[in-house]
Amino acid sequence: MRLSEIKKLVDGTADAAFALDPGGIITAWNEAAEKVFGIGKSDAVGKTCSDVLHGVDECGRVCGERCSIRQMAQNRQPVKSYDLEVRSGEKPRWFNISVLIVDESKSVAPHTVHIARPADLTKRFEMLMRDFVVTETNIPHAQIESLRTRKRTPTKFTDLSKREIEILRLLSRGGSSSDIAKDLFISRTTVNNHIQHIFKKLGAHSRLEAVRRAEQAGLI
Numbered sequence: 008m009r010l011s012e013i014k015k016l017v018d019g020t021a022d023a024a025f026a027l028d029p030g031g032i033i034t035a036w037n038e039a040a041e042k043v044f045g046i047g048k049s050d051a052v053g054k055t056c057s058d059v060l061h062g063v064d065e066c067g068r069v070c071g072e073r074c075s076i077r078q079m080a081q082n083r084q085p086v087k088s089y090d091l092e093v094r095s096g097e098k099p100r101w102f103n104i105s106v107l108i109v110d111e112s113k114s115v116a117p118h119t120v121h122i123a124r125p126a127d128l129t130k131r132f133e134m135l136m137r138d139f140v141v142t143e144t145n146i147p148h149a150q151i152e153s154l155r156t157r158k159r160t161p162t163k164f165t166d167l168s169k170r171e172i173e174i175l176r177l178l179s180r181g182g183s184s185s186d187i188a189k190d191l192f193i194s195r196t197t198v199n200n201h202i203q204h205i206f207k208k209l210g211a212h213s214r215l216e217a218v219r220r221a222e223q224a225g226l227i
Contacts, residue, residue, distance in 0.1 A: 008109055008110060008111060008112065009111070009112050009113075010034060010111055010113070010118075013026050013034070013035060013109055013111060013118055013120065014026070014034070014035040016035075016109075016120060017035035017036070017037045017120060018035070018037050018038070020037055020039070020120075020122060021039060022039055022122050022123065022124055023037065023039040023040040023042070023043040023044065023102075023122070023123040023124075024037050024039065024040060024120060024121065024122045024123070025037065025040050025051065025056070025120075025121055025123075026109075026118055026119065026120045026121070027056055027077070027118060027119050027121065028111075028114065028118055029077070029080075029081060029114060029115075029116035029117065029118065030055075031055045031056055031057070031072075031074060031077055032053065032054065032055055033051050033052050033053065033054055033055070033056060033059060034052065034118065035052070035120075036048045036051040036052055040123070043123065043125065044059075044060065044093065044095055044096060044123075045095070045096040045097075046059060046095060046096075056070065056074075056121075057069070057070035057071050057072075057074070059095060060091075060093045060094070060095050061093065061094040061095055062091045062092065062093055062094070063091070063092045063094060063099075064089070064090070064091055064092070064160040064161045064162055065090060065092075065159075065160045065162075065223065066160055066162040066219075066220040066223040066224050067216075067219075067220065068160075068161065068162045068209065068210045068211075068220055069210055070091075070161075071210060073207055073208060073210065074161070075161050075162065075164040075165045075166065075208075076089070076106060076119070076161050076164065077119070078164075078166055079164055079166075080106065080108050080116075080117055080119045081116045081117065083108060083117065085108075086106040086108070086119075086164070087159070087164075088103055088104060088105045088106070088159060089103070089104055089159045089160060089161050089163075089164075090102070090103050090104075090126060090130055090159045090160060091104055091161070093123075100125065100127045101125075101126045101127045101129075101130035102123040102124060102125060102126055102127075103123070103124050103126040103130075103159070104121050104122065104123050104124075105121070105122045105124075106119050106120070106121055106122075107119065107120040107122070160223075160224055162209065162220055162221075162223070162224040162226075163224040163225060163226065165208050165209060165224070165226065166208070167205065167208060167221075167226060170191075170201060171201055171204060171205050171208070172221075172226065172227060173191065174187055174191075174198065174201050174202065174205065175205060175217065175218060175221050175226070175227045176227050177190060177191075178202075178214050178217070178218050179218045179221075179222065179227060184198045184199055184202070202214065202217075205217050209221065
């Protein structure tokens, strides 16, 4: 499919829609997106999705260079719809976003078409009810953790290796780099290198933040 055809596909979509090239640059932005997001086409096309929408998922992960959705698309893995809080405009609003993977004739990696549907009221109600159930009832711990787990968040799609997940689990139990190195029979330097990779993948700045995001997304 040529880029011109991708643009026609986006323009012909009634819901707010936009297309991204493999680098995350917006290549198409339809009229519905202009109305819903309050951002004109000229202000969106040519910029990264993260710079325009300033998206944040349920785990607090900010959209950026290491986008798990884009990585899945590049591997041509089907992407389930996900919820994203868009922080452009007057106030933050939640949207449910569906993704189509589209091959562009002049590009090695695929483009993606994102279709955004408003979900603010539904999302806020869902989060309110979840928090109420967690704090006000005596349901079993396992069910509480299930309620806490975010089912439709980009963080859930993060491509962590088995070793990184193993280290995250040990971190969640309070293990230090030295403790983890002893448990896994690897050097402390190797552990710290894995932790830095985890930080980048999860967009975290501390061990606690990385563990919380992984737990919330159901990764550990």
